[in-house]
Amino acid sequence: MAKLTPRDKDYSKWYNELVVEADLAQHSDVKGCMVIKPYGFAIWERMKDVLDARFKETGHVNAYFPLLIPKSYLSKEAAHVEGFAKECAVVTHYRLKNDPDGQGVIVDPDAKLEEELIIRPTSETIIWKTYKNWIQSYRDLPLLVNQWANVVRWEMRTRLFLRTTEFLWQEGHTAHATRDEAVAEAELMLRVYAEFAEGTLAMPVIQGVKTASERFAGALDTYCIEALMQDGKALQAGTSHFLGQNFAKAFDVTFATKEGDKQHVWATSWGVSTRLMGALVMTHSDDLGLVLPPELAPIQAVIVPIHKGGDGEAVVMERCNALFAELKAAGIRVKLDDDDTRRSGWKFAQYELKGVPVRLAIGPRDAEGGTVELARRDTREKSLVPFEGIASNVSSLLSDIQNGLLATSRQRLSDSIVEVDTWDAFTAALDGGGFISAHWDGTDETEEWIKQKTKATIRCIPFDGPGTPTPPAPGNCVKTGAPSERRVLFARAY
RNA sequence: CGGGGCGUGGCCCAGUUCGGUUAAGGCGCCUGUUUUGGGAACAGGAGACCGCAGGUUCGAAUCCUGCCGCCCCGACCA
Missing domain, CATH: 3.30.930.10 (Bira Bifunctional Protein; Domain 2)
Structure with a gap:
């Protein structure tokens, strides 16, 4: 890997x-x-x-x-066909047959559909x-x-x-x-x-x-x-x-x-x-792999047993099974990885790559001392916690992670919205990425010109209301200087 | 459709300039031993019609012609 x-x-x-x-x-x-x-x-x-x-x-x-869908349906609504016609896959035949000139199959010309069908876009x-x-x-x-x-x-x-x-x-x-x-x-x-x-x-x-x-x-x-x-x-x-x-x-x-x-x-x-x-x-996600928010993660917590076989194994596995039962009872989507053909280090790396929010490791030392090693994927922090009360510990860690991920990405979003009022500032802001909040004169021409020139498009005209990134206030179009009622958000987009 | 890159065991790829007979290496896989608290080590083993079709040649992964496919960057779009 x-x-x-x-x-x-x-x-x-x-x-x-x-x-x-x-x-x-x-x-x-x-x-x-x-x-x-x-x-x-x-x-x-x-x-x-x-x-x-x-x-x-x-x-x-x-x-x-x-x-x-019958091809004719698509043409009923003019703007709709205009938008989708050029990317439709079309079914023209309903049968194949053996190629008489060689191996393989060919489309049977006798099986042409009366009306072609499109695969829904x-x-x-x-x-x-x-x-x-x-x-x-x-x-x-x-x-x-x-x-x-x-x-x-x-x-x-x-x-x-x-x-x-x-x-x-x-x-x-x-x-x-x-x-x-x-x-x-x-x-x-x-x-x-x-x-x-x-x-x-x-x-x-x-x-x-x-x-x-x-x-x-x-x-x-x-x-x-x-x-x-x-x-x-x-x-x-x-x-x-x-x-x-x-x-x-x-x-x-x-x-x-x-x-x-x-x-x-x-x-x-x-x-x-x-x-x-x-x-x-x-x-x-980060350079180590996926990072999943706990609300979404198919596996919220994974338990990795660590043992060298022999006597220690039974003790460790007993602990792991108890842990699994307890977390499951608490409604946590938990997996116990008892695959003994993989080493623990390999498993750690795997679960990080796959973004599992919380990892619990139990080895002989933990079984002895009644502890669990708890590791969170988002910050990669590890801590040794008591076995006692583990379910509520994991539950609150999961919600911390969920909240932390949202807070971090919220911060990034709000930091990335740059207000500009001049064309120079607009083009300068492009290099930094993020959203550019600017006045626009409302015409297709200006929008298209900016798109051609900078590859930035108007992502949306944000809704008004509490928390809007662009409170309504009049100004002048960043390109043409024509009057504008409110700012809109530009960005380069996927 | 333009520009770039690439097709060689399951995967990543060397070899192609300048043709030469067991096609190299790594990952992964199988067996065994020792290991196991952060991606194990050693030993042995299996696995390839070198993208496809023609051509040149005593001989082609390598040269020629044609074709096919994929990836990345643009134009188009969720």
């Missing part, structure tokens, strides 16, 4: 090595696709479980829609086609459905978790009787994402709205949570869209009101993906 490339030497290389070495994922033989390994998938499952519970608490139900079209039949009356609303699925977007350039050709996600699709209700839903789900990011991932985010040019294809408004990675680049970690009546009109989804009028429904969609795995890695 080689050491990882240090972050300050090559951040991108560090990331790739970490993902592979920590057993999260590996490249498959198909470009842009990855195998998510059991340990990586266990982390994704934790994300999924926590989010799924929140979706259900907020009134949503799960369903499943097909992977394959997102499911708005098939879902709204279906909703047309589900919705007739105001009594059918609101319709609050989520699905956990895979989607395919044929991106030019891919990176493990951050942008893969196929990725896993959830997509919520809701229908409402009024505009206000739909807007409230989109805002609610963004809050759910933000709470999840901070509470579970210990990853602070900035909530806001996208500019027109960054909006989801087919949306009237796109809300987002933006996070900051250790290298100073921003990452869009989740989005929630207010779709207006665009899809209802495109698929003719109407309902009868109490008064007997016929109206188009109002829609939202919202999603987070396995990209969150990448966000997680780049928020907390």
Whole structure:
């Protein structure tokens, strides 16, 4: 097991090595696709479980829609097809046959589909086609459905978790009787994402709205949570869209009101993906490997027995088993690593690489003295603690770690927001990474010019309210000097 | 699609400039012994149609032609 490339030497290389070495994922033989390994998938499952519970608490139900979508559906909503057409995988045939000229198989030309099918890049079209039949009356609303699925977007350039050709996600699709209700839903789900990011991932985010040019294809408004990675680049970690009546009109989804009028429904969609795995890695991890927040970690504490076999072994193992039972009873996700084909030093390094928050080691000396060596992954501090009261000790250590990770990344986020008022200051601030808070004249032209010139994009226009990084105050556009009502956040992003 | 890099046991790779007959080394794997409180040491062993297809040659991992694939950096995007 080689050491990882240090972050300050090559951040991108560090990331790739970490993902592979920590057993999260590996490249498959198909470009842009990855195998998510059991340990990586266990982390994704934790994300999924926590989010799924929140979706259900907020009134949503799960369903499943097909992977394959008739090509014609995609063209129903003009902006939507414009946004996705160029990255769709298309199914044209349904059968292979043996190659008559040699070995292997070829596409059977006789098995051409009458209408080509696309592999979903997102499911708005098939879902709204279906909703047309589900919705007739105001009594059918609101319709609050989520699905956990895979989607395919044929991106030019891919990176493990951050942008893969196929990725896993959830997509919520809701229908409402009024505009206000739909807007409230989109805002609610963004809050759910933000709470999840901070509470579970210990990853602070900035909530806001996208500019027109960054909006989801087919949306009237796109809300987002933006996070900051250790290298100073921003990452869009989740989005929630207010779709207006665009899809209802495109698929003719109407309902009868109490008064007997016929109206188009109002829609939202919202999603987070396995990209969150990448966000997680780049928020907390270090040169030794992954660092997982305890709320998320599939294994919160690992017990490593240390013995030389023989008589000592029984005593040590007895202690370890008791410890395991006690931690488990306290509701801690604990693993006892009693694999005696690996040495303890090797195990220590492994669990550090995999980001297990707390490690407990027990050797003959501890068994004798009634102590446990307690090591925390985030600060790498070790201490010798009494066996007595170990469960509450570990529990409070886990919450210390969770809080510590959040505090550290919060500090980094707030330190990285730089206010600038001149173009020189803007370009100077770019080198430091992080968010740049600046006035913008509100035009596409200025936004695009800045993007071309600096690769920095407007990540969002933050929401007002307590804790906003950009309290509303008028000023002048950092580029054109035209009047501006408020600051927005720029950054270079993943 | 542009620019760069690379395809050699499961993994990392030397060898390719200048062709030469058992394709080197490390990691990992298997067996044994000694070890075990921070990634063990020694000894032995298994494992390769050198990305694919042609060509040149007495002889090709190495030279020529064509193709395929992957990674990294850009443009596009969650």
